Amino acid sequence: MAGILKRRSRVSDEIPTASMADIAFLLLIFFLVTTVFSEERGLSLVLPEQQSEEVEINPKNIITFYVVGDGVVEIRRGDSPDKQTIDFQQVEAVARQELAANNRLIVSVKTAPDANYVDMVNVLDEVKLAGASRISLQEWDRSTE
Numbered sequence: 001m002a003g004i005l006k007r008r009s010r011v012s013d014e015i016p017t018a019s020m021a022d023i024a025f026l027l028l029i030f031f032l033v034t035t036v037f038s039e040e041r042g043l044s045l046v047l048p049e050q051q052s053e054e055v056e057i058n059p060k061n062i063i064t065f066y067v068v069g070d071g072v073v074e075i076r077r078g079d080s081p082d083k084q085t086i087d088f089q090q091v092e093a094v095a096r097q098e099l100a101a102n103n104r105l106i107v108s109v110k111t112a113p114d115a116n117y118v119d120m121v122n123v124l125d126e127v128k129l130a131g132a133s134r135i136s137l138q139e140w141d142r143s144t145e
Contacts, residue, residue: 057106063098064108065091066140067123069115088122095130107132110140 059079066074066083073091075084077098086094099105107127111120120137127135 061102061104062106062108063095064110065095065123065127067109067111067115067120069112069119071119071122073123088119088126091123091126092130095127095132099131105132106134106136108136108138110138112140 062078064076066076067088068074071088073086073088075086075094076082095107099107109120109123109127124135124137
């Protein structure tokens with residue numbers, strides 16, 4: 001028994017890559033399962049149900065905000081041809097004043113096709129801050145007015 005030699009195990013200087021693909025796929029699945037995607041909320045509006053009959057509305061009960069763009073808003077009260085030009089930050093004050101004077105008021109927001117979406121949202125936010133509950137949204141066709 002004197003001649004038994006023990007073999008030394010050599011430490012390998014290579015990195016084992018046999019299971020790298022498995023680890024990569026497990027990490028990929030882990031991140032896909034645990035990732036939370038944010039949802040776009042959009043505008044929170046409750047739309048009325050569609051009515052088959054048309055209702056006549058007195059023009060005195062309508063105020064129209066025309067969203068021109070670049071923060072500029074034109075106001076027309078009722079069927080008056082006169083328009084007042086204001087900045088969108090003034091919409092809340094004007095709408096609040098008009099709503100206090102007429103509790104049956106319908107606020108119409110008409111947006112020009114070339115106006116920015118953010119301008120329409122700003123005006124709509126101001127109208128909601130004023131406490132308007134009856135709001136009409138329309139695209140503004142300048143050729144008909």
